[in-house]
Amino acid sequence: MPSKQDKTPSKSGCMSRRAFLFRSSAVVGGTVVLTHIPGMEGEALAAEIARYPRMLIGKLSQLKVDKPVAFNYPDKGANSQSLLVKLSAEAGGGISPKHNVVAFNSLCTHMGGLMGATYKPADQVLGPCPLHQSTFDLTRHGMVVSGHATESLPQVLLELDGDKIYAVGMLGLIYGRHDNLKS
Amino acid sequence: MADSNSTPFYHPEDKVPLPPKNAEVLTTCCDYCSIACGLKVYRWPVNSPDGGPKKSQNALNRNYPLRPGQGGWVGPNQYTQATHKGRLHNIAIVADHKSRVVNVGGGHSIRGGCIAQKVYNPQKPTQDRLQHPMIRINDILMPVTWDFALDIAAEVSKHVIKKHGESAWALKYYSYQFFENTYALTKLALKSINTPAVSQHDHPAMVNSVPGWVDIGYDIFSASHEDFSLADCLVISGTDPFETKTTLWNHWILKGIHGNNTKVIMINPRRTAGVAYAAKHGGLHLDVNPGSDTVVHMALQRIIMENGWEDKEFIKKWVANGWETDSGFGQGTRNTPWQWRTTWGKFQVKGYEGSPKHFKEWIYAQEESKPEVAAKIAGIDVKKLYQAAEMMAKPKANGERVKTSICIEKGNYWSNNYLNTASIGTLGAILGCGGRPGQVITRLGGHQRGGMSGGKYPGWKSPYKVPGRRRHRLDLDRWLESGHVRFAYVVGTTWIQAMAGSSALQDTFKRLVKLNPNQVRSFDKQTIIDTLKKRVDSGGTVVVNQEIYLRDPIGNQYADIVLPAATWGEEDFARANSERRVRLYSKFYDAPGEALPDWKIAAMFAKKMGFHGYDWKDSNEVFEETCRFSRGSRKDFNAIRVMARRKGMKAHDYLRSFGTTGLQAPLLIFGDKLIETKRLHDYNRKDIPDTGPQGVTITNKRLLAFKTQTGKLNLVKSPWKLWSDFYDFMQPKDDELWISNGRINEIWESGFDDYERRPYTQQRWPMNFIELHPDDAKKRGIESGDLVAIESKRVPVQTDFNLGVKGGDMWFSGLMKKGHIKLATGSLSAVAIVTPAVKKGVAFAECLHTSQPVNNIAPRVPDPITQNYRFKIATGTVRKIGESHFKHTFAQMTFKRRDIV
Ligand code: SF4
Ligand code: FES
Secondary structure, eight states: OOOOHHHHHOOOHHHHHTTTOOOTSTTTOOEEEEEEEEBBBBHHHHHHHSSOOOOOEGGGGGGBBBBEEEOSSSSSSSSSEEEEEEESSTTOOOOOTTTTTEEEEOOOOOOBBTTTTTTTTTTEEEEEOTOOOOOEETTTTTTTEESSOOOOEEEEEEEEETTTTEEEEEEEEOOOOBBOOOO | OOHHHHHHHOOOBBBBBBOOOTOOOEEOSSSSSSSSOEEEEEEETTTTTOOOOOOBBTTOOOOSSSSTSSSSOOOOOGGEEEEEEEEEEEEEEEEOOOOSSSSTOOOHHHHOOOOOOOOOOOTGGGGGGSSSEEEEEEEEEOOOOOHHHHHHHHHHHHHHHHHOOOGGEEEEOOOOSSSHHHHHHHHHIIIIIOOOOOOETTOOSOOOOHHHHHHHTTTOOOOOGGGGGGGEEEEEEOOOOOHHHHHHIIIIHHHHHSSOEEEEEEEEEOOOOOHHHHHTOEEEEOOOOOTTTHHHHHHHHHHHHHHTTTTTHHHHBBOOOOOHHHHHHOOOSSSSHHHHGGGGGGSSSSSSSSSTTSSSHHHHHHHHGHHHHHHHHSSSSHHHHHHHHHHHHOTTTOOOOEEEEEOOOEEEHSHHHHHHHHHHHHHHHHHHHBBTTOOOEEEOSOBBBBBSSSSSSOOOGGEEEEETEEEEOOOHHHHHTTTTTTTEEEEESSSTTTTTSSSHHHHHHIIIIIIIOOOOOOHHHHHHHHHHHHHHTTTTOOEEEEEOOOOOTTTIIIIIIEEEEEEETOEEEEEEOOTTTHHHEEOOOOOSSTTTEEHHHHHHHHHHHSSOOOSSSHHHHHHHHHHHTTTTTTOOOOHHHHHHTTTOOOHHHHHHHTTTTOOOOSOEEEEEEEEEOSSSSOOOOOOSSTTOOTTOOOHHHHHHSSSSSSBBBOBOOOOOOHHHHHHHHHOOOOEEEEEEEEOOTTTOTTTTTTTTTTTTHHOSSOOEEEEEOOHHHTTTOOOOTTHHHHHHHHEEEEEOOOOOOOOOTTHHHHHHHHTTTTEEEEEEEEEEEEEETTTTTTTEETTOOOOOGGGGOBBOOOOOTTTOOTTTTTEEEEEEEEEESSSSOSOOOSSSSSSSO
């Protein structure tokens, strides 16, 4: 069940204009326009997103369940390799009516192992990392399932505009960078 | 924006400042597991420029972005701020990417990788560090001065010792938190006070964890990390180093699997990532029932010997014959653990083979060594025993011996302590393990090796008498329960949840401390002292807890006096790791408030009690004093002091000059040459002159031979019947399951750093959990994410200080018959994780969760042979209470399987 705060409509003109359609992470089953964030008002949120480029990365109608699509974000520079995946299950931060479309940077946040080819459909997990076997749960914001990474996989924030999927921001630091926006 | 989309309380950063070129760089090591990865601390003042992404612009000397696999990344959890000499600084703590030992190239685990978040920072969850001494007045802990608190502690201590004897004054402390501290604490307890009422954080008494090897003659930390990449076959029992000794796995064991084709055999009821990975790469998983290892070892021995695959040459040269065994067991005077265990014929054999009194014939005569019988007891496919024996011992096609190494941890020795360690030790002996590259036998270790004893344990003062002329060291938990501890000095351990049968132990503390009518209700020092004296004279206990956080319940509920300690990073300290590598752990920031290092508090306390020999000015002086007491030991580091003197340096500074590499002990000096030791029992070693000991250098026998009188290994028996009465009692009855427990990768055992104060880790593990096999879960209507209650109404707790007179008195059945076992209750809640990775009939929870402690249901009947607890083999019922918050939310916890490889 969605919680109260998830239902709070956005007061931010900026938000509605950009028509965010990613669901709040906090609760399964809450499909909502991005809304109240504890400790962060709409404008602050907008400002944070404003740091990142808005980039068209795919079309919802063309995504197939469990077939990840590679893209680069927030730039084409080193370590920007990311995956857009339509999962067979709902996910925190997932877009689409089923809340099952998510995107993550695909470098392991332990020591940068390349995990672009390691998606495990049965478990909606990325990994094991080829270097030291860390695994990450794509339904739960890239949280480490088992392993050594010192942060979750950076989640790419998505926005759905009609059928178009845009990458609009990122949670967490890309491995090997000191600032996501400096490559 | 990131925050809401991740979790309600954790905001992952998307940028981190880099240390500038002129940042100060200090070396230290990780504070957690026994591997002790080398770390570099970068420090630069807040409000001074940060570094840039070019190599020429940052102190890491790296071009950003880094390439995959390149060490030296500063992630969000590697950065914090702290004051240094009163000024706020940026701090980045990064695994040393220049390291050529231990964590070569800058490896680290999730635990040590986040260690910057351990640093006291008033803006972060570490802000509740203890800062001032406190005294409980009207049941509220109130700040007082050091003098006020210690005057009271000292006066009450003196009274207790005078009136109730030194055995009424107890020290419960960590065995590992740096040489300087353990030395000072034990100097006070063992040398100055000379009490037998001392025990460490993980044992009820001052005992060895691997007593079987003590009797056989194996040192418990003989290997070097490199050995793990050199073995053909690596047998790992009772742990998964992927989870618990991460860099050993990530660097050294993976190097073996991929570079040397090492086959790894894991003996463990659970399939964790390392187990699954090993199995996938030609290894084998022996998914034994908890507590059944001994029969597995015996069956392997039988198969190996029946096929003639034992290392005959090694046995001939290094295994003692009958006469040698007799002399080899004479390891001390009458009252030593060796003597009690090995006399009376229970364990001793006449040598390898030749008569029914020899080892081989004894194994053949045991019903439990028959593979089918052993497989049934262990609950495994018998084929796996044959397969494992082949992998360990069957000669290669070219006739060469397989190089096999064995390593063990707590799943092995905290279930059936003596028999498991004895039988895996003798398995090692017949396989030729010990002293050769890739052919070693060792513990992997838990905490690091920071113990130094400042005095000799007064064994003769222990009142714990067992049949024959034998005496065990004092079981402090039972001593407390029996009302003999009047003053408890508890340093750096959660005495209660860390011990077995902890609910019953908590009742004891409540009775002796809280329910005693003599409670402090005044700020007048003399009145406080008089009240506490009345408490102890009326049979109660006064508790002093020295800690970095207020821990519940020992500090929060029971301590009369709380003393704030300074820790890792707040003082210069020295310590060894699991390959005996000694390093300097630099102080790099100011301790919070008035907190002081434990050595210093112990010294102030001792002086107030009127003892001499505590006038150290700094931790270096303590270290220099400890050096000579390390002589001849596994971590003999006396050479550091000697070399430093020759160079006119402080010993700490000399050690510091070796950075994260440190020095691998035992250290020897020949002429002006310092010689390190890669592995013990290294009988092929050539760098020790045969002129014998020189000056300050001791060439202990264990350097070139084994640790017995003769230098040869003593084989010992492992009679199953010495365990089976207790094991039968512990077997799950009705709808009970085995409730085993242990560590998991993401959480170090000092939960106060991880799941209590690290949002990133709290996100992953917000509560204790219990892994259940799908069949067991289904039967109970449990799904992943359900909140369950785990309970036992029959937690056996050994009581009383009865004297053992007849042979069987002190075995479990004897104690039961005479009424010295009480059945206590224990319960905890946990979040269910349903996974085929755990064996059917076995459930598994995290071992040291302080608010949902699984030790509540762990049996408190120490191994009667060795006084080790059997933490890992609890039993209990599991029933659903409802759904946890995490079942239907995405922000915290995940229920995905952890064995995906
Ligand atoms: S492997 Fe052990 S020593 Fe190394 S970083 Fe992790 S916890 Fe620390
Ligand atoms: S780089 Fe991925 S687990 Fe180490």
